[in-house]
Amino acid sequence: xxxxxxxxxxxxxxxxxxxxxxxxxxxxxxxxxxxxxxxxxxxxxxxxxxxxxxxxxxxxxxxxxxxxxxxxxxxxxxxxxxxxxxxxxxxxxxxxxxxxxxxxxxxxxxxxxxxxxxxxxxxxxxxxxxxxxxxxxxxxxxxxxxxxxxxxxxxxxxxxxxxxxxxxxxxxxxxxxxxxxxxxxxxxxxxxxxxxxxxxxxxxxxxxxxxxxxxxxxxxxxxxxxxxxxxxxxxxxxxxxxxxxxxxxxxxxxxxxxxxxxxxxxxxxxxxxxxxxxxxxxxxxxxxxxxxxxxxxxxxxxxxxxxxxxxxxxxxxxxxxxxxxxxxxxxxxxxxxxxxxxxxxxxxxxxxxxxxxxxxxxxxxxxxxxxxxxxxxxxxxxxxxxxxxxxxxxxxxxxxxxxxxxxxxxxxxxxxxxxxxxxxxxxxxxxxxxxxxxxxxxxxxxxxxxxxxxxxxxxxxxxxxxxxxxxxxxxxxxxxxxxxxxxxxxxxxxxxxxxxxxxxxxxxxxxxxxxxxxxxxxxxxxxxxxxxx
Numbered sequence: 001x002x003x004x005x006x007x008x009x010x011x012x013x014x015x016x017x018x019x020x021x022x023x024x025x026x027x028x029x030x031x032x033x034x035x036x037x038x039x040x041x042x043x044x045x046x047x048x049x050x051x052x053x054x055x056x057x058x059x060x061x062x063x064x065x066x067x068x069x070x071x072x073x074x075x076x077x078x079x080x081x082x083x084x085x086x087x088x089x090x091x092x093x094x095x096x097x098x099x100x101x102x103x104x105x106x107x108x109x110x111x112x113x114x115x116x117x118x119x120x121x122x123x124x125x126x127x128x129x130x131x132x133x134x135x136x137x138x139x140x141x142x143x144x145x146x147x148x149x150x151x152x153x154x155x156x157x158x159x160x161x162x163x164x165x166x167x168x169x170x171x172x173x174x175x176x177x178x179x180x181x182x183x184x185x186x187x188x189x190x191x192x193x194x195x196x197x198x199x200x201x202x203x204x205x206x207x208x209x210x211x212x213x214x215x216x217x218x219x220x221x222x223x224x225x226x227x228x229x230x231x232x233x234x235x236x237x238x239x240x241x242x243x244x245x246x247x248x249x250x251x252x253x254x255x256x257x258x259x260x261x262x263x264x265x266x267x268x269x270x271x272x273x274x275x276x277x278x279x280x281x282x283x284x285x286x287x288x289x290x291x292x293x294x295x296x297x298x299x300x301x302x303x304x305x306x307x308x309x310x311x312x313x314x315x316x317x318x319x320x321x322x323x324x325x326x327x328x329x330x331x332x333x334x335x336x337x338x339x340x341x342x343x344x345x346x347x348x349x350x351x352x353x354x355x356x357x358x359x360x361x362x363x364x365x366x367x368x369x370x371x372x373x374x375x376x377x378x379x380x381x382x383x384x385x386x387x388x389x390x391x392x393x394x395x396x397x398x399x400x401x402x403x404x405x406x407x408x409x410x411x412x413x414x415x416x417x418x419x420x421x422x423x424x425x426x427x428x429x430x431x432x433x434x435x436x437x438x439x440x441x442x443x444x445x446x447x448x449x450x451x452x453x454x455x456x457x458x459x460x461x462x463x464x465x466x467x468x469x470x471x472x473x474x475x476x477x478x479x480x481x482x483x484x485x486x487x488x489x490x491x492x493x494x495x496x497x498x499x500x501x502x503x504x505x506x507x508x509x510x511x512x513x514x515x516x517x518x519x520x521x522x523x524x525x526x527x528x529x530x531x532x533x
Contacts, residue, residue: 011035059106082149085136196420224363237350258281286471287446365438
């Protein structure tokens with residue numbers, strides 16, 4: 001259905017697309033495909049969608065049919081209103097309703113289910129408007145010339161305020177949806193872990209008088225806000241999925257984020273993403289699967305896998321988080337008690353977490369050296385702390401938990417300290433190195449998990465775990481060693497990659513009033529970074 005919507009959109013816009021640089025080479029716009037052929041192709045797409053729809057319970061047909069009206073009419077919105085992104089959100093978010101009848105749940109007969117579905121749908125609408133408003137800035141000049149309306153044109157002067165408001169609405173509605181399905185324990189962990197990170201990073205920058213503390217340079221503040229929001233959804237998605245998925249399954253889903261971030265960086269900031277690096281990422285994913293043994297792929301052997309063999313530290317750390325013990329109920333240890341609807345919801349939220357983590361990785365790389373890494377960490381920690389404590393105080397049945405003993409306090413402090421160190425090193429690495437190589441190193445977390453399994457728990461890795469760790473280590477080393485060769489080749493061709501130039505492309509246009517002052521501040525930051533290293 002998404003493909004059919006795209007074809008319909010290209011048919012409606014075949015006379016507008018040639019006037020926009022980004023869309024002028026689309027098949028219909030450039031004449032490679034006739035409108036008649038495109039209509040026939042759309043018919044086949046709709047038939048394929050119908051085939052999928054009829055495989056679900058009959059109620060899904062009645063819930064899904066109204067979406068056709070939105071799919072067909074969305075392209076008209078940009079001709080009559082400055083808010084076509086809102087109509088796009090109504091269209092793209094329809095799946096929030098479809099999941100319930102697909103599981104045999106009647107929304108019309110259960111007020112709580114309707115509230116959860118409505119909040120999830122509205123949250124997705126806000127998220128769609130947010131990211132498509134950023135996307136619309138790519139075409140803002142061509143749209144103005146061609147007479148195409150968009151929210152970016154309507155709010156060009158206050159884009160950051162609108163994005164911030166949309167983000168707040170999205171998080172609030174997502175929290176409401178979480179409350180209706182009992183997602184409370186996630187907020188305890190987020191608050192404790194992020195509050196400690198916020199205190200440590202703020203204290204260091206205050207003592208060291210870090211330039212632009214605490215908000216960062218004005219030109220990159222919107223990216224810092226987006227980094228905080230993406231990081232929150234990344235860590236929330238991982239922690240929530242642990243309530244209903246085995247740790248190994250959640251871990252494998254989590255490790256989709258680095259590859260997605262590399263792809264995003266190659267498009268948004270034109271950062272090279274070579275074939276060798278792509279292959280290295282795929283090999284690392286295979287290694288993760290071999291070590292984690294997700295039950296969905298290794299169900300026959302899952303009973304022989306120690307819960308710790310997947311590495312309790314590796315999953316959350318890959319999504320802007322750190323070590324966490326899964327909540328007591330329901331979790332992987334009582335997996336037989338998890339219902340299909342809970343599992344499906346956990347997979348969906350885990351995938352939202354992957355998008356959030358990839359957003360965080362991409363924005364950190366986009367910011368580059370224009371903000372101290374700890375400023376980026378602060379935005380992430382502050383956002384998670386505010387959202388978590390708000391949810392704990394506002395949502396019935398969640399409340400606030402205090403550690404009951406010295407041992408719990410020690411675990412909590414250790415959790416926050418490790419998270420702070422991890423977040424700083426991640427932000428610093430992405431600031432100074434290409435995303436493809438920096439994120440590729442995150443796969444080595446699995447190696448540390450295996451090592452600690454042996455040293456702490458006495459668990460001996462199996463043959464598949466050893467093969468998986470060898471694949472991860474080998475690909476990481478090989479990709480890292482490709483740097484010098486690739487750089488020399490590019491320099492020989494006069495096409496050397498300059499990260500700072502690429503970071504400044506896209507939506508950000510640097511407008512510094514005093515270059516000497518900025519160079520002086522950058523030198524101070526370099527000294528601080530060198531001291532920390």
